Amino acid sequence: MVPKDPILRLGFVGTGGVATRHATILSGFDDVALVAATDVDPTRAAAFSEQFGAEAVDDVAALLARELDAVYVCVPPFAHRPAESSAEAQVAAAGLPLFVEKPLAPDLATAEAIGDRVGGVLTRVGHHWRCAEPVAQARALLADRTVRLVSATWWDKVPPVSWWAHRDLSGGPVVEQAIHVLDLARVLVGEVTEVSARAHGTVPGGDVDAVTTALLSFANGAVGTLSAASVLGAKHRAGLEIVADGLVVGVGEDWIEVRDGAAEPVRSEFDRWTACEAADRAFVDGVAGRPVDPVTSPPDYAEALRSHRLATAVARSAASGAPEKLS
Ligand SMILES: NC(=O)c1ccc[n+]([C@@H]2O[C@H](COP(=O)([O-])OP(=O)(O)OC[C@H]3O[C@@H](n4cnc5c(N)ncnc54)[C@H](O)[C@@H]3O)[C@@H](O)[C@H]2O)c1
Structure with a gap:
């Protein structure tokens, strides 16, 4: 029997509009599980977690304690500040791959400083x-x-x-x-x-x-x-x-x-949904170590920074x- 690929355990930081889009798409993949979610508005995290069968947790540290394989960061531009304590910096410090939504920040300095911190992990940015x-x-x-x-x-x-x-x-x-x-x-x-x-x-x-x-x-x-x-x-x-x-x-x-x-x-x-699905598929395949065509994938952080x-x-x-x- 061919061994089945393991189910990848995903977490979400930010549970608003675009997080819901990603989670809806990911729920249709049979190789991922939506494990945990956090939001500065706990009622949003709770509603999102109930909708997608995840656990609502207090903050990024609690999220990273859930033995995840990768994290989606879907917060508004201002919430990437300060760079040192951004969700991306915390996820990268834990050695986990991350998908972050565009724009990288409202300004350039924050995005450059985060870029310096995430170079060691697999990154994708939502330019789907x-x-x-x-x-x-x-x-x-x-x-x-x-x-x-x-x-x-x-x-x-x-x-x-x-x-x-x-x-x-x-x-x-x-x-x-x-x-x-x-x-x-x-x-x-x-x-x-x-x-x-x-x-x-x-x-x-x-x-x-x-x-x-x-x-x-x-x-x-x-x-x-x-x-x-x-x-x-x-x-x-x-x-x-x-x-x-x-x-x-x-x-x-x-x-x-x-x-x-x-x-x-x-x-x-x-159908615009097809491109959104392809972006999530490319990220998940990359996390799983499967080959991904870089031309038709979302960019990594360094490329999105350009x-x-x-x-x-x-x-x-x-x-x-x-x-x-x-x-
Ligand atoms: N690629 C695309 O097509 C696409 C589409 C829509 C939105 N986006 C991007 O996604 C980002 C989010 O947009 P949205 O429409 O989901 O916004 P939204 O306001 O609907 O949701 C953002 C969520 O993040 C939460 N949040 C704010 N600060 C936080 C923090 N520090 N930690 C955790 N959670 C925090 C908010 O409470 C809210 O629930 C934006 O940068 C936007 O440009 C991309």
């Missing part, structure tokens, strides 16, 4: 767009082309979480949200070497920018823009339009639109009005 089928198709279409131009867009509403509209808590719309399209621009176009950004207005009841636009210069010579808006009633558009010679590829988390030559554009829609440096550079440039260079 990298796992999406439309992104794989865009990558294949662009493989032999010179990309000239990219327009990255995130036009949306203010998300319904209390911390989002406050710069010190969330990092603002570019760091918290549009980082998904900046991460994808790095994957499909290349590294950005300089940004110059402007913003206009603030969202009602908060101090984050209502809209931001930025000019992006890429190391390979491509040029691009980012535009983010948080003043709408619903998500209008989130994705990239990429121009190569004779080709336009529009791509997002769950869609792709291609115009090749003079042909009419062809649009395909996908996207975080880019997003925080855009935010700094929007605040100061001065260009920001990236090495």
Whole structure:
């Protein structure tokens, strides 16, 4: 008889919206058990634990006493501070793999300091767009082309979480949200070497920018823009339009639109859940020691930090009005 793989014991720090998404997906995997969860709001930890058959515990130390194989960290951006006592630092000090949701922090210094602490363990960050089928198709279409131009867009509403509209808590719309399209621009176009950004207005009841636009210069010579808006009633558009010679590829988390030559554009829609599932599958497989394709996996902490440096550079440039260079 072939021995069955062991069941991996998982814990959660933070039990809000995105933790519930991960736990719903993981509950469908037959090689994991959701063992324990903690949240600064114990009623949330209790409700989450009851829903997913886990044990609610008081804090990260109690979580780490439950003989876990890996931990999901799903807290809001501000809750990664201070870096020394962050959940990531504690999980890494215990030698456990960790999946942490983007953004890594509201600011750059916290994320850099956590990055210094988690280098010794397997890490994955929730940039699950990298796992999406439309992104794989865009990558294949662009493989032999010179990309000239990219327009990255995130036009949306203010998300319904209390911390989002406050710069010190969330990092603002570019760091918290549009980082998904900046991460994808790095994957499909290349590294950005300089940004110059402007913003206009603030969202009602908060101090984050209502809209931001930025000019992006890429190391390979491509040029691009980012535009983010948080003043709408619903998500209008989130994705990239990429121009190569004779080709336009529009791509997002769950869609792709291609115009090749003079042909009419062809649009395909996908189920976004599939990419979310693939991200969790890649993490669990990595923890279990099974082979994982790095191209279609979520990034590790060091790689996500490069996207975080880019997003925080855009935010700094929007605040100061001065260009920001990236090495
Ligand atoms: N990758 C994605 O598609 C995606 C989608 C949604 C959210 N996110 C990210 O996930 C993070 C959380 O977002 P959310 O929508 O789940 O927020 P949320 O407010 O719904 O949940 C966050 C939870 O963390 C808890 N918390 C706060 N500080 C904590 C601490 N120090 N220790 C333990 N628990 C703490 C809160 O009480 C809350 O229950 C954000 O950074 C967000 O950007 C990513």
